[in-house]
Amino acid sequence: MxxxxxxxxxxxxxxxxxxxxxxxxxDKIYNWGRSASVWPLMFGLACCAIEMICAAASRFDIARFGxxxxxxxxxxxxxxxxxxxxxxxxxxxxxxxxxQMPEPKYVLAMGACASGGGPFKEGYNVVSGVDKFxxxxxxxxxxxxxxxxxxxxxxxxxxKIKCEPIKTARWYQKGPDMAEIPVPMLGPDLIDPRKxxxxxxxxxx
Amino acid sequence: xxTPAPAQTLxxxxxxxxxxxxxxxxxxxGWILDNSNLLVFATxxxxxxxxxxxxxxxxxxxxxxxKMEVVYHVYKTTGGAGVVFKIQVPRADPIEVSSLVSIYxxxxxxxxxxxxxxxxxxxxxxxxxxxxxxxxxxxHPMRKDWHEPYFEEEAKPLKSRWPEGKMIMAESKNLYxxxxxxxxxxxxxxxxxxxxxxLYAALRTYQKDxxxxxxxxxxxxxxxxxxxxxxxxxxxxxxxxxxxxxLKPVMGYLHRNHEKIGERNTFIMNMPYTDRLDYLSSMxxxxxxxxxxxxxxxxxxxxxxxYIRVMMAEMTRIANHxxxxxxxxxxxxxxxxxxxxxxEERELLLDIFEAVSGSRMMCNYFRFGGVAxxxxxxxxxxxxxxxxxxxxxxxxxxDRFLSENEIxxxxxxxxxxxxxxxxxxxxASGPLLRASGIPYDVRRAEPYSIYDRFEFDVVxxxxxxxYDRLMVRFDEIRQSIRIVQQAVKQLPDxxxxxxKPMYQVRVPPGEAYGRVEGPKGELGFxxxxxxKPTPWRYHVRAPSxxxxxxxxxxxxxxxxADVVAVLGSIDIVLGEVDR
Numbered sequence: 184m185x186x187x188x189x190x191x192x193x194x195x196x197x198x199x200x201x202x203x204x205x206x207x208x209x210d211k212i213y214n215w216g217r218s219a220s221v222w223p224l225m226f227g228l229a230c231c232a233i234e235m236i237c238a239a240a241s242r243f244d245i246a247r248f249g250x251x252x253x254x255x256x257x258x259x260x261x262x263x264x265x266x267x268x269x270x271x272x273x274x275x276x277x278x279x280x281x282x283q284m285p286e287p288k289y290v291l292a293m294g295a296c297a298s299g300g301g302p303f304k305e306g307y308n309v310v311s312g313v314d315k316f317x318x319x320x321x322x323x324x325x326x327x328x329x330x331x332x333x334x335x336x337x338x339x340x341x342x343k344i345k346c347e348p349i350k351t352a353r354w355y356q357k358g359p360d361m362a363e364i365p366v367p368m369l370g371p372d373l374i375d376p377r378k379x380x381x382x383x384x385x386x387x388x
Numbered sequence: 389x390x391t392p393a394p395a396q397t398l399x400x401x402x403x404x405x406x407x408x409x410x411x412x413x414x415x416x417x418g419w420i421l422d423n424s425n426l427l428v429f430a431t432x433x434x435x436x437x438x439x440x441x442x443x444x445x446x447x448x449x450x451x452x453x454x455k456m457e458v459v460y461h462v463y464k465t466t467g468g469a470g471v472v473f474k475i476q477v478p479r480a481d482p483i484e485v486s487s488l489v490s491i492y493x494x495x496x497x498x499x500x501x502x503x504x505x506x507x508x509x510x511x512x513x514x515x516x517x518x519x520x521x522x523x524x525x526x527x528h529p530m531r532k533d534w535h536e537p538y539f540e541e542e543a544k545p546l547k548s549r550w551p552e553g554k555m556i557m558a559e560s561k562n563l564y565x566x567x568x569x570x571x572x573x574x575x576x577x578x579x580x581x582x583x584x585x586x587l588y589a590a591l592r593t594y595q596k597d598x599x600x601x602x603x604x605x606x607x608x609x610x611x612x613x614x615x616x617x618x619x620x621x622x623x624x625x626x627x628x629x630x631x632x633x634x635l636k637p638v639m640g641y642l643h644r645n646h647e648k649i650g651e652r653n654t655f656i657m658n659m660p661y662t663d664r665l666d667y668l669s670s671m672x673x674x675x676x677x678x679x680x681x682x683x684x685x686x687x688x689x690x691x692x693x694x695y696i697r698v699m700m701a702e703m704t705r706i707a708n709h710x711x712x713x714x715x716x717x718x719x720x721x722x723x724x725x726x727x728x729x730x731x732e733e734r735e736l737l738l739d740i741f742e743a744v745s746g747s748r749m750m751c752n753y754f755r756f757g758g759v760a761x762x763x764x765x766x767x768x769x770x771x772x773x774x775x776x777x778x779x780x781x782x783x784x785x786x787d788r789f790l791s792e793n794e795i796x797x798x799x800x801x802x803x804x805x806x807x808x809x810x811x812x813x814x815x816a817s818g819p820l821l822r823a824s825g826i827p828y829d830v831r832r833a834e835p836y837s838i839y840d841r842f843e844f845d846v847v848x849x850x851x852x853x854x855y856d857r858l859m860v861r862f863d864e865i866r867q868s869i870r871i872v873q874q875a876v877k878q879l880p881d882x883x884x885x886x887x888k889p890m891y892q893v894r895v896p897p898g899e900a901y902g903r904v905e906g907p908k909g910e911l912g913f914x915x916x917x918x919x920k921p922t923p924w925r926y927h928v929r930a931p932s933x934x935x936x937x938x939x940x941x942x943x944x945x946x947x948x949a950d951v952v953a954v955l956g957s958i959d960i961v962l963g964e965v966d967r
Binding site (some may be wrong): 203225226227228229230232233234236237239240241242255267268270271273276280296302303304305306307308309310311315326327329338345368370371372373374377378379381382383 | 419501520521523524525526529536538558559564566567568569570571574575576577579580581583612614619640641642643645648649652656659661664667668669711714724727731732735738746749750787962963
């Protein structure tokens with residue numbers, strides 16, 4: 184980032200110092216640092232994961248956005264890229280991984296399947312979009328999205344990060360941490376604990 | 389291809405009098421026999437007639453006739469046409485068929501799949517658990533009378549959306565507003581159980597070593613979220629110290645119901661779905677499916693289309709092997725650097741796919757009777773530049789960097805050995821089989837398309853270890869380059885479609901098994917048509933899935949660190965394993 188880009192517009196800096204000095208707010212420089220070092224979770228589900236690998240390789244190179252450090256452990260990562268079809272057998276694990284990620288955390292639903300089930304939506308083992316269980320920040324369309332589309336989605340995440348003031352961001356406030364998402368269970372079909380009353384009532388109908 | 393040659397037909401019925409009866413339904417071939425004769429027949433078939441390779445086991449649900457059928461395809465590893473035989477049993481639970489695992493151990497996972505999806509109990513199977521769905525799932529989903537939660541109609545296009553073109557959310561029609569359904573009287577609070585119990589019980593069944601110190605064994609799970617399992621694959625191992633004493637692969641985490649959806653789709657609608665099977669080699673998946681349906685329709689693609697198909701299939705093989713080599717090196721600890729070299733070349737191949745089909749990965753390029761469109765202007769020039777100049781040089785470069793490397797040699801040579809006998813026994817195919825010394829390649833064993841016109845060698849290595857599997861992939865890339873070079877030179881002019889383009893194809897009733905030598909191994913499509921616009925049965929013989937049968941036996945006795953290397957050398961793609 185150019186230093187004049189970091190500079191807040193109301194501050195006048197002498198031209199000879201503009202290359203060296205920027206006067207900015209804490210929010211801006213903090214979020215600038217945060218947005219340029221998003222560590223994704225190394226986590227591939229299906230076809231989209233291959234395009235994610237291509238995005239990390241030399242031609243597309245997500246290192247340009249500070250995102251090349253993919254961490255296999257959810258404890259060390261900020262961004263979860265849901266790259267592929269979410270199945271009923273897999274969703275308990277995805278929710279557990281999401282719960283294990285520290286705040287602030289972001290979720291990018293890559294491709295049609297992660298966003299809404301995609302071509303496999305009608306399947307008996309397919310979850311109709313990962314947002315049925317975990318909150319999603321950015322949806323990237325495509326089947327699979329090209330690496331360029333993924334990069335665009337990552338830039339959107341960066342834009343979102345830059346708009347989060349420290350003072351009001353939820354994870355810096357006092358009070359309890361975000362409640363964990365209840366982990367779905369596998370029974371005769373997938374059971375979302377939040378839907379248990381509905382399942383019991385639905386039975387009565 | 390699945391049809392037995394006439395001479396063998398005579399042999400078989402004379403050899404087994406009273407046991408076999410020919411399948412006389414129109415469009416069908418092969419033999420029907422009784423369940424009580426199955427084991428005797430299969431033993432004789434393997435030991436006396438030399439059909440040592442069980443390619444595919446699958447089930448078909450004939451709901452209107454009230455019977456279930458189990459279909460077996462067996463071949464000789466020396467090449468030639470195969471034998472198809474079928475067991476028919478009444479469609480009333482419990483449906484029981486003798487297990488062939490004792491004769492062809494390669495049937496293990498395929499029979500488990502048939503149990504999971506069709507509810508056929510294979511008596512005598514050593515470990516009959518569900519394989520793709522979880523233990524405790526309600527029903528056997530591939531049965532024709534089992535309906536998924538979003539079920540609307542038996543066949544597409546759905547009347548609620550077509551021809552008016554209405555947009556309807558499938559959720560709006562479901563009771564819970566989601567893709568779920570429960571059996572009547574189900575109470576989620578009182579009826580919770582552990583789907584993992586059966587797996588751990590199966591893991592504990594192994595021969596304890598009575599010699600030496602009595603040590604504690606621990607169970608370790610790798611995956612499903614693990615950076616080296618190539619997706620969402622899980623391996624549960626029992627360890628004695630560092631040594632593996634038992635191993636069970638757990639799959640189904642990407643089971644996206646390919647076959648069930650495929651039986652609702654029309655024939656042509658399935659083409660883009662095949663792309664998503666083995667998503668690294670979509671063109672050769674297209675090829676297999678197109679071959680199977682063309683065999684049913686009795687259509688021959690045009691000359692130019694045949695050449696384009698072969699070129700695309702071989703390019704796919706190169707792209708896939710590059711990825712496999714990069715991924716194996718990742719698993720061996722050379723983190724991402726060899727992968728970058730491999731991906732650089734792969735990107736150039738993807739550029740060609742994008743030019744011809746419009747998509748980098750999901751090409752959806754083949755049609756019944758040809759290919760979707762001709763090569764765009766300049767593509768042939770690009771292919772020539774790549775295949776006559778750049779690729780041969782680059783492959784040698786990658787080979788030079790890797791094959792003499794000390795770490796690769798010590799991690800690879802003599803490790804994870806699969807002997808030739810075992811490779812055949814476990815129905816391994818592709819590079820896994822050829823690295824074990826069996827020169828079996830469907831392109832030569834039973835030539836399809838126009839492979840008989842090209843000069844190329846069936847690559848074979850003899851040690852069957854991790855290193856040989858890596859080297860086989862390099863050699864296969866070289867052979868594929870040779871094939872593409874010949875195809876480019878011979879490419880004729882002309883149309884690329886034998887039929888006029890249409891939205892729906894008319895497929896006469898019958899069965900067909902189309903198999904191609906995919907990059908991962910023998911990829912087969914078993915398609916049954918009953919004359920309607922949708923296939924009655926659509927089964928994929930997925931090489932990655934069946935190659936995993938050998939995974940456990942290779943690993944037992946090895947160190948735990950080698951599991952990852954062996955898995956990398958088998959080269960699986962989860963889209964195909966789980967379908």
